[in-house]
Amino acid sequence: MAPIRENRTQQEASTMLRPVIAGIDGSPESLAAAGWAAREAQRRGVALRLVHAWARPPALSAALPSTAGQRHWAQRILREAHDHLGALYPQLPVEEAQSEGPAPAVLLGASRDAGLLVLGSRGLSGSTGYLAGSAALHLTVRSTTPVVLVRAGEHADDAHLLNAEGRSSTATPYRDIVLGVDLAHPCDEAVEFAFASAWSRGAALRVLHGYRRPPISATGPGAADGTEVMAQHESALDALVQPWRRKYPQTTVTTAVRRGRAQSLLLHAASGAGLLVLGRGDGLGPGPRTWPVIHAAVHHARCPTAVVPHA
Structure with missing residues (x-):
């Protein structure tokens, strides 16, 4: 980063x-x-x-008045x-x-x-x-x-946790913010948006990265095993988030790396969230890796979804 x-x-x-x-x-x-x-x-x-x-x-003709x-x-x-x-x-x-x-x-x-x-x-x-x-x-x-x-x-209370009686209430703390990260193409603007959103609400932030199993050709002799690959992704995610932790020290942040389809992982993580945040391309539209994730979130996410373009 x-x-x-x-x-x-x-x-x-x-x-x-x-x-x-x-x-x-x-x-x-x-x-x-x-x-x-x-x-x-x-x-x-x-x-x-x-x-x-x-x-x-x-x-109507375009020449006619509205x-x-x-x-x-x-x-x-x-x-x-x-x-x-x-x-x-x-x-x-x-x-x-x-x-x-x-x-x-x-x-x-x-x-x-x-x-x-x-x-x-x-x-x-x-x-x-x-x-x-x-x-x-x-x-x-x-x-x-x-x-x-x-x-x-x-509604306003949908962004908040249920109260002790199991009812919606704006008097309870805000639900977590979930940030989906593509470590191959990180978007600083999305990370900033997620941290600022969590800070303004006093909400916790969960940062999630999903990755797929390496192709068979990449699993031969000398290739990293599953544990090592997971550790590499976790280290990269921690490095990405660390500067923002320092900038927003009051925000509780957790990071997680999961193996699987990013779409499924993020939709599951956002099922009880107050906001899902995703980064997007270079201002000209999403790339081939982010498009399926954005498309899935737009059509299936139950919580509000923020899509933040990379400048």
Whole structure:
């Protein structure tokens, strides 16, 4: 891992002052995402910006003006979300923005000056909102801003442990944050995001790396045995995490190396987590190793999932 740059603190401060953006389309997923985004904006001390994109019906000519009905519908969706969040979080500055155009393009443009983009995730709910499914996946793999996907039905107390009576409660500590790491292509930005998220919540952080069994050709004479391979991965993971432990000494951190499919390992680890964090490529989309993991998390993770691009 490269040393933490001295100017990173200044960059982080600039990022943390940027608003949190939530894409709104009226679906249950997008409303749950807006609630999650509001809570995150409060933790960061920044404004929440609700963004809605609407497209002209195909039958209309591009030369014709946009219809009043479309604008009214967009304003209604934004106003209802604004009023709902305003009642829950009265001290939070909430902004509204609407624009004509395809949702992915509008949100990609809006997120360029944001610290975080939060979207509804279709997951296993079967929603047909235009920000769910393929549109959300497109934004996740193309955005240069971290993206968090939130499933329908997500509430504030879901991020917390159950209380002594086995009930959901915001009075209990936060659930763990889970960070998935690919040691072959580590993403410092994802590690930083995970540590900062855990620190802001007072949550524990679990860092997980999964690896597959070496091919038969690599297990001949002179090759490292299974115990040695495991030790090598554990040493590399500890080395990756160590500088961040020093930067966030108050955060409880555990590391684990497991042999198996990364997708299965991470989904299992995140089953009781408050947030799953994954790194992504070089800003142009995920690579062949990270794509299956991101795809699995987007569609099957029960907790909110953050996908953080490598700068």
